[in-house]
Amino acid sequence: MGNGDPSIWAGVDVGASRTKVMVIDGERRPVGHAVVKSGTNFTESSDQCLEMALAMAGVTQQAIRRLISTGYGRKNVQRADDTKTEIGCHAKGCFHCFPHPITIIDIGGQDNKVIKVDGEGRRQSFKMNRKCAAGTGAFLEEMAPRLDIPIESMDGLARQSTQMVELGSFCTVFSATEVLEKIRQGKKVPDIVKGLFLSVIKRVLEMDSLTENVVMTGGVVAHNPYLVEMAQELIGRPIWVPPLPQLTGALGAALYAMEGDRR
Amino acid sequence: MAEEKLALPKIQAAGMMKQYMSDYFYELNEAATTKKQKIAWCTSVGPAEILRALGFLVHFPENHGAMLGATRMATDMIPEANAIGYSPDICSYLTADVGAYLKGVTPLSKAYPGIDSVPKPDVLVYNTNQCRDVQDWFMWYGREFKVPVVGIHTHRGVGDVRGEHTASIARQMEALIRPLEEISGKRFDMDEMKHVLALSRECSELWKKVLDTAAAVPSPITFFDGTIHMGPAVVLRGTQRAVDYYKMLLAELEKRIQDKVAAVPGEKFRLYWEGMPVWGRLRDHSMLFSSHQTNVLASTYCNSWIFSDFDPAEPFESMARAYTKLFIVRSDEAKEKYIKDMIAFFKVDGIIYHDAKTCPNNSNCRYGMPQRLEKETGVPSLIINGDLNDLRLISDEQTKTNVEAFIEQLEERK
Ligand code: SF4
Numbered sequence: 114m115g116n117g118d119p120s121i122w123a124g125v126d127v128g129a130s131r132t133k134v135m136v137i138d139g140e141r142r143p144v145g146h147a148v149v150k151s152g153t154n155f156t157e158s159s160d161q162c163l164e165m166a167l168a169m170a171g172v173t174q175q176a177i178r179r180l181i182s183t184g185y186g187r188k189n190v191q192r193a194d195d196t197k198t199e200i201g202c203h204a205k206g207c208f209h210c211f212p213h214p215i216t217i218i219d220i221g222g223q224d225n226k227v228i229k230v231d232g233e234g235r236r237q238s239f240k241m242n243r244k245c246a247a248g249t250g251a252f253l254e255e256m257a258p259r260l261d262i263p264i265e266s267m268d269g270l271a272r273q274s275t276q277m278v279e280l281g282s283f284c285t286v287f288s289a290t291e292v293l294e295k296i297r298q299g300k301k302v303p304d305i306v307k308g309l310f311l312s313v314i315k316r317v318l319e320m321d322s323l324t325e326n327v328v329m330t331g332g333v334v335a336h337n338p339y340l341v342e343m344a345q346e347l348i349g350r351p352i353w354v355p356p357l358p359q360l361t362g363a364l365g366a367a368l369y370a371m372e373g374d375r376r
Numbered sequence: 377m378a379e380e381k382l383a384l385p386k387i388q389a390a391g392m393m394k395q396y397m398s399d400y401f402y403e404l405n406e407a408a409t410t411k412k413q414k415i416a417w418c419t420s421v422g423p424a425e426i427l428r429a430l431g432f433l434v435h436f437p438e439n440h441g442a443m444l445g446a447t448r449m450a451t452d453m454i455p456e457a458n459a460i461g462y463s464p465d466i467c468s469y470l471t472a473d474v475g476a477y478l479k480g481v482t483p484l485s486k487a488y489p490g491i492d493s494v495p496k497p498d499v500l501v502y503n504t505n506q507c508r509d510v511q512d513w514f515m516w517y518g519r520e521f522k523v524p525v526v527g528i529h530t531h532r533g534v535g536d537v538r539g540e541h542t543a544s545i546a547r548q549m550e551a552l553i554r555p556l557e558e559i560s561g562k563r564f565d566m567d568e569m570k571h572v573l574a575l576s577r578e579c580s581e582l583w584k585k586v587l588d589t590a591a592a593v594p595s596p597i598t599f600f601d602g603t604i605h606m607g608p609a610v611v612l613r614g615t616q617r618a619v620d621y622y623k624m625l626l627a628e629l630e631k632r633i634q635d636k637v638a639a640v641p642g643e644k645f646r647l648y649w650e651g652m653p654v655w656g657r658l659r660d661h662s663m664l665f666s667s668h669q670t671n672v673l674a675s676t677y678c679n680s681w682i683f684s685d686f687d688p689a690e691p692f693e694s695m696a697r698a699y700t701k702l703f704i705v706r707s708d709e710a711k712e713k714y715i716k717d718m719i720a721f722f723k724v725d726g727i728i729y730h731d732a733k734t735c736p737n738n739s740n741c742r743y744g745m746p747q748r749l750e751k752e753t754g755v756p757s758l759i760i761n762g763d764l765n766d767l768r769l770i771s772d773e774q775t776k777t778n779v780e781a782f783i784e785q786l787e788e789r790k
Contacts, residue, residue, distance in 0.1 A: 185773065200781035224774070236785045238750075241778060243761050 118176035122374065123166070124366025125159050125193065126202065127151060127186030130222025130250060131332055132158045134166035135363035136177075137371065141209070145170025146360050148332075155186030163192070179370040183362055185223070197369050199362050200228055200239045206365030207328050208234040210355040214325040218317050219361070220333040222250040227321040240321045246285045248316025250333045255285055256309050259292050260302055267306050268337040274307035288312065310340045314347060328353045335359040382667055385637055387601060389625040396617050397607055401488050407433050408495035414560050415495045417517065419510045420610055421680065421702060422503040423528065423549055423695060425576050428614040429569040430553075430560045435495050436611050437513065440484075441469025441765065444476055445655025447483040450765035467509040468734040468765035474516060497523055499559045501552065505530035505705045507737040524559065526552055530700060535707040537700050545696035570688040573695070576614040577686035582622030583609040584682045589629040590673040591722050594638030595646065596629045598671055600662035601639065602678035603653045609681040640671035645786050648718055649675040651730030652738045652764040657772070664776060668783045674722040676703050676715070677738070704737060711740060712749060719755050725786055727757040728779075733769040756789075758782040 119138060126133040128151060136145040147165035152158050159182070167173065174192075182190035183202040190196075199221075207217045208230050217228040225248055229237040246252050257264040278300045282288045288309075295305050313333065327348065329341050335358040345352045355361050407413040416432035418424050420439065427434050444450040450468060453475030458464050460478070462471050476482055477494070484491045500514040504527065511527060518525035528548045531541050553564045586605070590597050605625060612618035632639075647665070649672045654661060665672050685701060687694035699705075703714055719727070727749070729741035736742065746757040760778055763769040 185777075198777050198781040198784055200777070201784045235788045238756065239781060239785070240759075241774060 118172045120178045121145075121167075121170060121172055121176045122367050122370040123163065123177050123180040124202065124363040124368070124370060125163060125180060125182045125184075125190050126199065126360075126362040126366060127155050127159050127182060127184040127190060128199075128222055128332075128362070129185045129224075131359070132162045132184075132186070133360050133363040134159070134162045135357075135360050135367045136166050136170045136172075137364070137367045138170075141368065141371065143357065143360075143364065145172075146357060146363070148359060151186060155189035156191060159186065159190045160192075179374045181366040181370040181373070183366045194370070195373060197366060200226060200241070201236070202362045202365030202369065203330060204228050204230050204236050204239075204365065205234070205368050206361035206363070207330060207355060209364065209368055210361070211326065211328055211353050215328045215353075216321070216323045216325055217328045217330060220248070220250065220313065220317060220329070220331040222254075222332060225249055225317050225320065225331075227317065229321075229324060238321075242316070242320060247283055248313050250331070252285050252288070252313060253309060253333065253337075255289060256292060259289055260296070260305060262302065262306075265336065267309075268339045270303045271307040271310050271337070271339050271343075273303040274301075276301070276304050277311065278304045278308040280308050280312050283316075307343075310337065310343055311347075313340065314344045318344075318348070323348060326353060327351075328355065330355060330358045330361040332359045382663060384639065384641070384662070384666060385632075387597075387605070387625070387628065389621070389628050390604070392624055393605060393607060393621055396612065396621055398488060399617070400611060401484055401491060404433050404435055404495040405484075405488070405491045414498045416556075417497040417500040417514065419502045419506065419514070421505055421699060421704075422501055423552065423699070425569065425572045425614050425686075425691075425695060426549060426552060426556065427501060428572045430556050430564060431562045432498075432556075432560055433495070434611070435497065437473050437494075437517075438469050438510075439607070439611055440476075440482070440494055441473045442655050443483045443487075444472040445469075445765035446658060447486070448656040448767065449476065449481070449483055450656065451767045453479060453481075454766055464734075464766070466734060467507065467513070468763055470509050470513040471734075472765045474513070477517075477520075497521060499523055499556065500525045501556075502527040503530060503699060504528065505532075505699055505702060507735075509737075524555065526555055528552070530705060532705060533707045534700060534705050535710055537697060541700050542693055542696040545700055546692040549692050549695060566691070569691050572614040573686050573691050574688045575616060575619055576683065577688070579609060579613045579615075579618040579622060580681065580683040580686060582619065582626055584679075584684065586622055586626050586629060587674065587678055587682070588721075589626070589633060592633045593646075593723065594636065594640070594643035595671050595673040596632035596637060596639055598639045598662060598666075598673055599649045599675045599678065600653070600658050600672070602675065603658060606678050606681055613681070638671070639673070640666040640669060642669045643671050644669040645671070645726065645783060646722065646724045647672045648715070648722060648724040648727045649677065649730065650715065650727055650740055652677060652732045652735055654730065654732075654762045654770065655764055656767050657762075657770070660772070661775075664779055668780065670783055670786075672728060674718060674724065676718070676740075679718075680704065708743065708745060712745060715749060716753060719753055724755065726755060726782065728782075729757060729759045731759050731761050733761070733763045734766060735764055738764075756782070756785065
């Protein structure tokens with residue numbers, strides 16, 4: 114190195130919708146992070162995201178001791194020393210935040226995961242949703258324009274609901290038709306949005322049983338804290354959310370980077 | 377990437393198998409064109425032995441369905457069958473096969489120059505031991521070709537196979553003789569039946585030994601090899617050629633065990649495959665697993681052509697027993713016991729369940745079986761969503777992530 118930069122370890126999570134980077138220092142502390150749209154050029158977006166996270170950490174490329182990539186576009190990260198699946202990285206990132214037996218519910222842009230981790234941080238099992246957008250971020254992204262609202266306003270609107278409108282369908286396309294039907298019936302937008310949140314929660318809860326402590330992560334959770342409150346109420350116990358829920362996969366990748374380095 | 381560079385040791389006997397399969401298809405084609413010999417279509421675990429004893433040459437539409445899958449023609453054929461009323465949710469062997477017939481194409485033409493179509497049947501014979509789809513499938517062709525369709529209706533969800541189960545099946549088998557004699561124009565000869573059954577039994581025993589070589593560490597064979605090399609056990613059982621073939625294959629695999637030749641070099645993990653293969657992805661899946669030094673080495677599917685109960689001393693009863701003892705015919709309790717035995721025998725680290733969209737009959741992960749078995753045995757499992765033939769029902773990226781994450785999980789446990 115020789116440029117005076119302190120050593121850092123980086124995790125790059127190239128998801129179908131967003132690319133996330135986390136850099137950690139020698140004490141495993143997050144020192145820089147960034148989120149950008151993945152777009153159509155995964156290599157470019159991951160480079161850009163990495164630069165942003167490095168800038169936040171106040172270091173240059175030379176400071177990177179090791180970099181692990183994960184997510185759909187994990188093979189597109191040229192700078193990566195190795196790759197890991199997003200399942201492994203989420204498990205690692207979440208266990209780092211909550212070192213207990215946990216069930217992790219990750220709601221991503223394109224897919225959901227339920228991962229069970231034991232008290233030593235070892236994965237017991239995992240499930241990914243079938244190839245379908247039900248209950249994912251894409252579901253909310255599909256519904257926002259139908260309701261003529263920006264996606265960022267969903268959390269606030271759902272909180273205003275006084276009479277939630279429940280949606281019956283399982284399927285994103287059918288749900289869209291149902292939403293149009295509710296609009297035609299004159300239902301209020303906040304009530305429909307809350308119904309959409311419930312639909313997301315139900316889809317992920319039916320993926321697997323919840324054992325031990327429940328942790329929720331992912332972009333949808335990061336941007337819609339009300340959804341977590343609703344889920345808590347529904348399952349009747351507290352749900353833990355890590356400090357940067359959208360970045361747990363990237364954090365896990367950074368932790369893997371550090372482990373590999375020390376091996 | 378590492379996946380492309382990987383060179384797996386080749387099975388030398390494959391050349392002989394190709395020759396035998398080629399002879400089989402040309403023989404059928406010849407019979408169909410010259411009308412010198414009668415042709416029966418039979419379900420893959422149907423009473424092929426009775427048909428051979430009566431001098432029929434036998435075509436197996438499921439084998440043709442698998443060829444449509446393996447050549448990746450199936451996905452284009454299925455919509456043809458959908459258009460005439462067959463749902464995309466039913467067996468994609470059926471829809472691919474019927475679709476190919478409607479389009480007037482067959483993968484046989486490419487593999488065997490000179491063969492233009494599947495051999496036309498003189499009779500179709502089904503056994504519902506697998507599913508009801510085969511019955512509808514054969515009925516359709518029966519109407520199309522205006523030829524008789526006969527069949528055996530098997531009990532399903534059988535726990536212990538008891539006398540009353542097999543007695544009724546044996547009677548149904550015997551009842552097939554008269555109509556089949558009429559079609560074949562040949563009298564049923566019990567000695568011939570016993571001879572065929574003895575050959576079938578020998579084939580079955582050799583095939584079992586072949587599959588059992590996978591218990592060796594490292595395993596000399598993979599499930600993906602098995603799906604290819606089971607060809608003779610499916611279409612040639614009851615013939616000397618099948619027996620000869622498996623003797624040769626077995627010798628080769630035993631030599632591999634002696635020399636410690638691993639089918640997947642550097643074998644680190646051993647997996648069991650439950651369910652159908654994804655025919656259009658055999659190579660990709662084989663590469664995916666082996667690039668992670670993981671051998672999917674045994675399966676329920678390939679084991680389905682083991683008929684240890686065949687006994688020439690009591691042909692009908694023993695056939696009835698063998699065709700009812702099949703995994704697919706059995707209750708969940710019996711199936712779970714079977715898988716537990718397999719886990720122990722093959723020393724596997726994990727199980728992959730293939731949830732095949734269009735074959736509920738071969739998808740055993742839909743009623744909590746993986747969870748129950750995992751709890752009892754401690755052996756972890758993974759469910760992948762896919763299909764035997766319809767590639768529109770597959771997400772390769774999801775499969776890959778799931779498989780890689782599963783192998784990472786196994787690594788953490790070691
Ligand atoms: S068992 Fe499955 S694959 Fe075989 S014929 Fe029946 S539905 Fe098709």
